[in-house]
Amino acid sequence: MTELEQIENRVLKLSPADFEKFRKWFREQEWDKWDRQIERDSDFGKFQALTERVLADHAAGRTSPI
Template sequence: MTKLEQIEKSVSELNAKELEAFSAWFEEFQAERWDRQIESKDAAGKLDALADKALAEFRAGKTRPL
């Protein structure tokens, strides 16, 4: 049995309260991981071109209020 299959089996055996707690933990885990990825890309300058394009469009009046 693979590690993923073991996790799937364990999750499927959780009761409602445990599943709710696991779901909340996993959502936070994913959010923190996403934040670290974005921070890493930002520090490496990988988002600079996107920011420059967005600012250029804003300055050219190609944006609208949300």
């Protein structure tokens, strides 16, 4: 049995309360990883073209308030 299969089996055996705690923890891990990826992408300028386009659209009056 692989390590992943062992983890899956353990998760399936959690009580509802522990599963909820695990689920919250896991989501936080996902969001933290996503945040770090966005920060890296930003640091490398991956959003520069998009930022320029959005600012140009706003300056040209092609945006509306949310």
